[in-house]
Amino acid sequence: MSRLFIDVGSTYFKVSQNDSIGQYFRDFNKNIFDDLSGRCGDILSQYTKEDVYICSSANGGLSTLIIGLTNSYSLKYAINIAFNSGINIIDTVLYPKIQRETPPLEMIDVVIIVGGIDGVERVFDERLLRYLEAAHYQNIVYVGSSSDRAFLEQNIENIVILENIISPKLKIQEEALKTYLTDLYQADIVGKEDIKQLYAITANQIFSTPYIVNRALPQVSNILDVADPFIVIDIGGATTDIHYSRDLVEDNIVSQSGYDRLVFKKLGVYKSRESLVHTAKSNEFVFELLEHLNVTENILEEQSEKATRILMQLSIFLVLYKVSKHHAAYIELNLETLNSIVLTGGITKVLSDEEAEEIILFFYKKILRFHRAPTIILDRAYEIWTYGIKE
Amino acid sequence: MKVVIGVVGNDVHVVANRLIDISLEERGFEVFNLGVNTYLEEFMDAVIETDADVLLISSLNGEAEGWCRDLRILKSQYDFKNVTFMIGGNLGVGEMDPQLLVPKFEAYGFDLVFHQIDLNVGLDRLEAFLEARA
Numbered sequence A: 001m002s003r004l005f006i007d008v009g010s011t012y013f014k015v016s017q018n019d020s021i022g023q024y025f026r027d028f029n030k031n032i033f034d035d036l037s038g039r040c041g042d043i044l045s046q047y048t049k050e051d052v053y054i055c056s057s058a059n060g061g062l063s064t065l066i067i068g069l070t071n072s073y074s075l076k077y078a079i080n081i082a083f084n085s086g087i088n089i090i091d092t093v094l095y096p097k098i099q100r101e102t103p104p105l106e107m108i109d110v111v112i113i114v115g116g117i118d119g120v121e122r123v124f125d126e127r128l129l130r131y132l133e134a135a136h137y138q139n140i141v142y143v144g145s146s147s148d149r150a151f152l153e154q155n156i157e158n159i160v161i162l163e164n165i166i167s168p169k170l171k172i173q174e175e176a177l178k179t180y181l182t183d184l185y186q187a188d189i190v191g192k193e194d195i196k197q198l199y200a201i202t203a204n205q206i207f208s209t210p211y212i213v214n215r216a217l218p219q220v221s222n223i224l225d226v227a228d229p230f231i232v233i234d235i236g237g238a239t240t241d242i243h244y245s246r247d248l249v250e251d252n253i254v255s256q257s258g259y260d261r262l263v264f265k266k267l268g269v270y271k272s273r274e275s276l277v278h279t280a281k282s283n284e285f286v287f288e289l290l291e292h293l294n295v296t297e298n299i300l301e302e303q304s305e306k307a308t309r310i311l312m313q314l315s316i317f318l319v320l321y322k323v324s325k326h327h328a329a330y331i332e333l334n335l336e337t338l339n340s341i342v343l344t345g346g347i348t349k350v351l352s353d354e355e356a357e358e359i360i361l362f363f364y365k366k367i368l369r370f371h372r373a374p375t376i377i378l379d380r381a382y383e384i385w386t387y388g389i390k391e
Numbered sequence B: 001m002k003v004v005i006g007v008v009g010n011d012v013h014v015v016a017n018r019l020i021d022i023s024l025e026e027r028g029f030e031v032f033n034l035g036v037n038t039y040l041e042e043f044m045d046a047v048i049e050t051d052a053d054v055l056l057i058s059s060l061n062g063e064a065e066g067w068c069r070d071l072r073i074l075k076s077q078y079d080f081k082n083v084t085f086m087i088g089g090n091l092g093v094g095e096m097d098p099q100l101l102v103p104k105f106e107a108y109g110f111d112l113v114f115h116q117i118d119l120n121v122g123l124d125r126l127e128a129f130l131e132a133r134a
């Protein structure tokens, strides 16, 4: 019996059956369920609830704030797990500096607290409690040293205690937190009326799209014409995600999944256009790049189709720049050894192959001083997610 | 007692570090081995996460000075209570005078400094140091 896969995005529905994928522009005057039933009612009626699988990025996903004891372990591990679970990180706090930090004003879906291997005592104290009093959050989870559990349970209402994400040998243990976060995502969906209604047509858990994409990566090379190591850049309206093979990083994380995800919240072309433009203007190479593309800086302020294309090219450039060795950010990818770059998301609707190649070649020549660039594949049918959901 | 070990900087000499791991285990220490190519910040963070008693850094390729200069700054950013900071291996480039090297690394904030000194001699000194401190 065949199955039906549906991805609910912020601008499109993608519906996949028998290896063909239909894409439908969303009608924002309707709720998701009505819109989907209106357009795909015939298709939906052919499947039982058990055979319908849905993932969604439409509700923006969960937000998290992470409080950790050190950068190299607690924060690094928790950030890694959160990203791979498809969650957006609002902020991170290095615990020894917590007194100097003010909590974000917005409501956080889940606060993650981590520090110390099991047996390490009194990592957290009153300072944490005072900080949390000023924060707004819905869920809170502790994944640090077992010795501090009692203190936190006594003092923080509704705190969920899970297995430490730092093993006794200082390695990452991701399972418990990852499961918790992906389940929470589902619970969050349940709270959102719009998506809750989709359970009328599926009997399966609805996952977040980035989580599904991440799960698809081990299979991508079987289906698309890519060679390992590769990265997937998903440029959408609000955020830009990059999924990469762990072979491309040298760090102290030894995790089970071979692929990680990194999110750039402020590099979307529509919903975060302003900050994209701001980031672009403060990059030393961007003016040269604009010149190379035969446009002036003024294009960044325009609202034309051409301007959108340029912005998409800029976001590809900025993402590569941010993970290259020229930018000491959270992660540095070994882009020199990369064989393929897969572009997916809204960007594939706008850019031609040549436009994508042009920008990547510019990056490789100008920044990495290479003569050639990796092969570029545009996932135009936006089918990557279907491999992850079929699992 | 917990000891964090590893080789600092962009240093790939792995053999001594393996011996250090084994020797410390034999002497009854609990060892957290960060391996080669480890940055000073990672060492400090590992000490914090494990609440270690000793940080034992080794450096063989001559880069120690460049990588360890900032120890004092990092030490001032956290309360490292009773942690013993120790370094050994080839701390200079070529045949440097230990008379000059040892005070230099002590000034960076190390309690015990061993330039081209046999491992077991160093570990005996560490045990004596810990005993005296206790």
Ligand code: B12
Binding pocket: B010, B011, B012, B013, B014, B015, B016, B017, B019, B056, B057, B058, B059, B060, B061, B062, B063, B086, B087, B088, B089, B090, B091, B092, B093, B094, B095, B114, B116, B117, B118, B119, B120, B121, B122, B123
């Ligand atoms: C094997 C070797 C390599 C191998 C390493 C393979 C590997 N993955 O381990 C390779 C070929 C990769 C290599 C590369 C290089 N090497 Co090399 N290498 C050696 C060599 C021949 C042996 C090292 C070894 O394993 N010895 C066996 C172990 C058990 O001994 P040990 O390392 O000396 O450690 C003992 C003591 O130092 C002490 N000890 C070590 N750490 C500590 C810590 C404490 C707290 C204490 C108390 C004691 C202690 O205890 C150990 C046992 O007694 C030495 C020369 C030599 N004969 O020592 C050069 C040597 C270490 N290398 C050297 C150099 C310069 C390099 C390179 C820069 C060469 C280059 N130009 O490319 C690169 C650096 C690469 C990098 N990024 O780190 C120099 C260092 C010079 C200096 N510091 O003044 C040496 C001394 C050679 C020389 N005489 O010039 N090297």
